[in-house]
Amino acid sequence: MRCQYVRQWRFDAGIWPCAGDDFLYNFTFNHRSLLDSTVLGPLKNDMATTEALPETHDSHGHDHDHDHPAFLAHHFDTPEQQFDSGKLGMWLFLVTEILFFSGLFVAYAIFRSLRPEVFVGCSEFLNTKLGAINTGVLLFSSFTMAWAVRCAQVEEHKRLTALLAATLSCAMVFLGVKAIEYSHKWELGLLPPALYFYNPANPHHEGISMYLVYLSIPFAIGLVGLIVWFLISQVTGNAFAVAVSKPLIVVFACFFVGVGLGTILESGESHDSSHAAAHAEGDHHDSDHGAGDHSHDAEHATDVAATTHPVTGQPLGGADSAILQRLAKDETNTGIRGDLVARERQGEVASGGVVPRGSSSSLGMVEAIPREVNTRSQAGVFFGIYYVMTGIHAIHILAGIGVLIWLLVRSVRQDFNRQYFGPVDYVGLYWHIVDLIWIYLFPLLYLIR
Amino acid sequence: MAAHAHSADSPHREGYDFAHPLPVWGLALVFVILTFLTVVTVAQASFDLGSWDIAFTMFIATVKATLVMLFFMHLAFDKPFNLIIFLSSFVFVALFVTFTLSDANQNSGKLEPVIDEPPLVITEAVAATP
Numbered sequence: 001m002r003c004q005y006v007r008q009w010r011f012d013a014g015i016w017p018c019a020g021d022d023f024l025y026n027f028t029f030n031h032r033s034l035l036d037s038t039v040l041g042p043l044k045n046d047m048a049t050t051e052a053l054p055e056t057h058d059s060h061g062h063d064h065d066h067d068h069p070a071f072l073a074h075h076f077d078t079p080e081q082q083f084d085s086g087k088l089g090m091w092l093f094l095v096t097e098i099l100f101f102s103g104l105f106v107a108y109a110i111f112r113s114l115r116p117e118v119f120v121g122c123s124e125f126l127n128t129k130l131g132a133i134n135t136g137v138l139l140f141s142s143f144t145m146a147w148a149v150r151c152a153q154v155e156e157h158k159r160l161t162a163l164l165a166a167t168l169s170c171a172m173v174f175l176g177v178k179a180i181e182y183s184h185k186w187e188l189g190l191l192p193p194a195l196y197f198y199n200p201a202n203p204h205h206e207g208i209s210m211y212l213v214y215l216s217i218p219f220a221i222g223l224v225g226l227i228v229w230f231l232i233s234q235v236t237g238n239a240f241a242v243a244v245s246k247p248l249i250v251v252f253a254c255f256f257v258g259v260g261l262g263t264i265l266e267s268g269e270s271h272d273s274s275h276a277a278a279h280a281e282g283d284h285h286d287s288d289h290g291a292g293d294h295s296h297d298a299e300h301a302t303d304v305a306a307t308t309h310p311v312t313g314q315p316l317g318g319a320d321s322a323i324l325q326r327l328a329k330d331e332t333n334t335g336i337r338g339d340l341v342a343r344e345r346q347g348e349v350a351s352g353g354v355v356p357r358g359s360s361s362s363l364g365m366v367e368a369i370p371r372e373v374n375t376r377s378q379a380g381v382f383f384g385i386y387y388v389m390t391g392i393h394a395i396h397i398l399a400g401i402g403v404l405i406w407l408l409v410r411s412v413r414q415d416f417n418r419q420y421f422g423p424v425d426y427v428g429l430y431w432h433i434v435d436l437i438w439i440y441l442f443p444l445l446y447l448i449r
Numbered sequence: 450m451a452a453h454a455h456s457a458d459s460p461h462r463e464g465y466d467f468a469h470p471l472p473v474w475g476l477a478l479v480f481v482i483l484t485f486l487t488v489v490t491v492a493q494a495s496f497d498l499g500s501w502d503i504a505f506t507m508f509i510a511t512v513k514a515t516l517v518m519l520f521f522m523h524l525a526f527d528k529p530f531n532l533i534i535f536l537s538s539f540v541f542v543a544l545f546v547t548f549t550l551s552d553a554n555q556n557s558g559k560l561e562p563v564i565d566e567p568p569l570v571i572t573e574a575v576a577a578t579p
Binding site (some may be wrong): 078143147189198203378418419428429432439 | 463490
């Protein structure tokens with residue numbers, strides 16, 4: 001008689017005795033104390049599964065233990081059954097993850113289909129270099145994770161620990177680069193609608209962002225704590241703690257590697273990215289004021305204003321030709337003529353860094369003119385979507401770091417073998433789905449033109 | 450899995466030898482291809498393909514996702530049931546996206562136009578400008 005059949009039963013309360021041909025089973029959920037203790041054998045869980053014939057129980061129990069290695073939960077017949085059950089559960093969880101993220105992708109798709117120009121304008125503020133670096137880092141971590149699963153399967157314990165540490169390090173580099181991206185945008189005021197305060201004429205932020213410091217504090221505390229733990233366990237001679245803390249110190253230090261990497265790329269790229277539109281519009285003067293001194297701030301501001309104002313410097317742009325077409329159809333429409341003049345004037349004002357929004361809408365020709373996207377309900381909504389999508393993805397990375405640390409501890413303990421590598425495999429699946437989502441996020445957010 | 454159930458260096462019992470380790474060179478090859486496709490999609494961003502832009506980047510992303518699913522996530526060698534479950538989620542995602550988008554597109558004309566002012570220059574900036 002296998003226990004697994006009995007365990008399928010679930011009752012709210014009480015005792016249900018039932019008789020078979022040879023056995024008497026007592027099913028109970030929470031009334032074990034009411035049972036006759038003489039019929040209670042050594043139980044493995046709270047639900048009493050009692051077999052009335054002691055000799056059968058003994059022989060069964062012996063056979064049971066022989067069948068069941070320590071890693072095999074007693075309700076599974078074989079390690080393969082246990083592995084497949086866990087894997088099925090993991091796939092179901094991943095389905096819920098896909099459906100969960102699909103809501104965010106739908107929000108993205110709707111807003112982009114409604115306002116494509118907002119996405120083009122705002123994507124200029126996302127540093128493609130940093131996004132591409134992070135994509136590469138995540139892909140590499142997926143590779144090390146897949147390799148780690150192989151190591152667990154072929155019982156290469158040392159290499160498994162090393163590869164889990166490598167995966168964790170990549171995750172930390174990713175978060176470090178992300179911290180740079182986030183803090184840079186927060187300083188600029190590129191925030192969700194309620195908090196959005198970006199204006200190209202605002203003074204340039206210099207030095208280290210306080211937001212970056214806030215984001216780094218948890219990782220700094222973790223790093224210091226790990227170093228202290230490592231030193232203590234070194235002194236007390238706790239070899240296991242040393243073996244765990246040593247790779248984790250490297251892992252946490254990698255957050256600051258990511259921060260450094262992001263700082264280098266961001267400082268090299270910040271002029272390029274904010275001047276991207278200026279390049280596109282034929283303004284190649286940014287090399288003159290690329291030195292980074294304060295004197296170029298005003299000039300810089302005008303370029304950014306041009307970035308966010310699609311009208312400026314595009315004499316043959318779509319909107320302009322639309323106006324001209326309407327003008328050709330209706331020569332007498334002085335409103336359109338006035339609109340053209342207003343558009344030119346607005347372009348001049350925009351190049352001065354100030355864009356009065358009302359001037360064009362008062363002409364009643366709003367539909368023909370591409371709107372200024374640098375407003376709360378346009379760029380603000382884009383950055384709201386950006387922060388929710390990348391932020392929830394980053395939270396998934398954090399959760400992945402948590403379970404990977406758990407795996408690393410167990411791998412140092414050499415828990416995994418060719419019949420029991422499920423946890424590594426399941427965490428690997430989760431890690432790959434996080435990578436999968438980034439594979440879509442990167443082109444959708446960073447590569448819009 | 451059943452094909453691997455009776456290999457030499459294992460207890461000869463069904464359900465005990467089911468591990469299917471992938472060769473490292475295979476995983477490395479997948480990683481190299483994924484990196485190459487990332488480079489392609491970044492390089493593509495500097496060429497204007499017009500409305501094919503989004504289709505191209507999404508095609509590349511889907512190729513990458515398929516590679517990750519088949520090899521890193523082991524679906525190419527897994528029980529087909531897992532694959533069916535996973536792919537079924539995309540069916541529902543497709544339904545979700547198409548119906549919501551078509552609804553949004555049909556009704557977007559009724560939405561209020563977005564007309565708002567850019568944020569004001571913060572006061573320090575006004576003080577700083579000569």
